[in-house]
Amino acid sequence: MRTETPQPIRLSDYRPPAFLVDEIHLDFDLQPSATRVKARLSLRRNGDHADPLVLNGERLTPISVAIDGRVLAEADRVIDAEYLTVADVPDVFVLETEVEIDPAANTSLDGLYMSGGRFCTQCEAEGFRKITWYPDRPDVLSKFTVRMTADKAFQRLLSNGNLMESGQTPDGRHYAVWNDPFPKPCYLFALVAGELDVLEDSLVTMSGRKVDLRIYVDPGMADRAVYAMDALKRSMKWDEEAFGREYDLDLFMIVAVRDFNFGAMENKGLNIFNSSLLLADQATATDFDYERIESVVAHEYFHNWTGDRITCRDWFQLCLKEGLTVFRDQSFSADMRGAAVQRIKDVRALRARQFSEDQG
Template identity: 60%
Template sequence: LSSTQYALSDESLTIPDVPESFELAIETEINPKANTALTGLYLSGGNFCTQCEAQGFRRITYMLDRPDVMARYTTTIVADKAPYPVLLANGNLRESGELGANRHWAKWEDPFPKPTYLFALVAGDLARIEDQFITQSGREVTLQIYVQSHNLDKCQHAMQSLKKAMRWDEQVYGREYDLDIYMIVAVDDFNMGAMENKGLNVFNSKYVLAKPETATDSDYDGIEGVIAHEYFHNWSGNRVTCRDWFQLSLKEGFTVFRDQEFSADMTSRGVKRIQDVNILRTHQFREDASPMAHPVRPESYLEIDNFYTVTVYNKGAEVVRMLHHLLGAEHFRKGTDCYFERHDGQAVTTDDFVKALEDANQVDFSQFRLWYSQAGTPELEISRAYNEAAKTYTLSVKQNCPSTPGQDQKKPFHIPLAMGLLDK
């Protein structure tokens, strides 16, 4: 295109006159070495890696960088072979080869539509451990964990955690892995705990590396939980993703609930529940009582990176837990099957999630939806009365939710209560 056919600014590329259908080729030049924000494509310990959630892809090239814009990606990486012997991207490896002059290339293809935030690329000098997993339908999946060579002896727990998570998701949710390979890369310079890029997860080393001589029980539990969380995103986040970032809890609240239940099944359900409630009481309740209080589905933001809160994640998980409690395990599974089948390959909302649970079980969660739109921690006042003559027990419950910024008046929440009566 000539310079008169497009407009280029620091923030965007605009081509005002385009046909209804067209193919656009864009060549961009970036400087990952100077990228100290650790978002987009950057260098970590001499290795190239990416972090594109929430808006990092726009730092790589011009694109409609929104979660509702989904596309199939084919990525060809060309690099010097000596410093970058490993070339990884999303999907399955289709081709690779030598170019001469000590250069080589690899072509990766991801057949599943995904938003820009799930794009991943890694190039560097990394060692790996490898294993296999046989899915419930009999497919063989290659599992690889890439680390610096001196950390190879610290990857076995992460690999076993991954295999447990894959089997658990098949047994509990009927979700089978869909690619031929699943890769995890551990890097020291990573802003987030881990990132669920399709088929190529990038982790902070803290959540991959462990051996008995240096790791605590808490380290082992943390690795197992985070490995599972990112794997579970393959369906609750990747195959079905968010329409916009206001719907972040659609993937994060649901997936936190899934990883909590996985950890409860792998360890002690009682201990795990105490740990999760402690996080609520010490962090989320405080956020709900502060000037930073916001609903599980926020209504506005100044900076998207500030959206990743204990309200969106942990309170969002408790909202899903209440739905699980109201429906029971069997009917909740029926609802999630409906959700995954109805919205596979789509970018949807928390309302779509609740609607799938409703439709699958012929129930009405209209009032329950307030949990997504109202901030604050409701308080219950409970009074009890036993009529010995009539042998009836009456439980009276009043609820009140303190005002939060922008929400002075609250509507009553739909709150499930569990109770029991004990004899002498």
């Protein structure tokens, strides 16, 4: 239960998840103030225990809950401000839920929210629980299939993975279906829907596969993403040459959002950036602006392996995936701009920030 006094979370309290989710199918009916989210989770008990099913969920208006096609009566489940609890569940089953959420009123910029007239998500660390009921922890990995339906004013319908299907609906709206074939924690889920321009390119990997590259920006801003695209292509080739890591999907996307509470986020195959860390106008941008764009684009791309495919067990391990990826982006910058200069900058940043924090 949430209280006014923050409660400590201790590493010694870690316990493996009681249930694992092999697959999740999400169906979004996107409306700014009344989005409906249907979720179908393929669950199985993790270990020999009789624990109840307890899923995280906040700011969700429940519509229905069903197990293996049987709609649960209110007496068979408990819903409060933070959890959905079902006491009696099989060892293997399918949970189907439907909820309503209000992205336009979500001013926390956490979960699914509206930004500049577009739908956008931020789920690290615990934002996914504001979208649907789910075991919102990084050690539960699932294969995601996502369908989005929206009015055509929301021109682009984007999510993680590869686009499987798109088209029009009988009522004059449109839809898109995305599938990510690799299991991932829910904090890496991403969704963007809205009017966006796109800068497109491609890259041939070391095994000869063609990967399509797209950077989505505000209308009229595509020319300001040219340097970011160049930095992305150099990052991908460098990761192949330095670490033997080849990109593993058919498509890699970046979206620039003005209202974003992180600098950037490494969502699998669909990175979301604050516009200030992606776009540069040659007439006004400084050398430092270009250097920062190059570094952040590389950092978020390198997370594809150190953070996405190989992820955290718990949030005490945040420093592992971030620390290793920072090492990788610093190594990349050293090769791009000179090892001695990069090392001086890294040490100056360490002394200015980390040493001061350690003395606090």
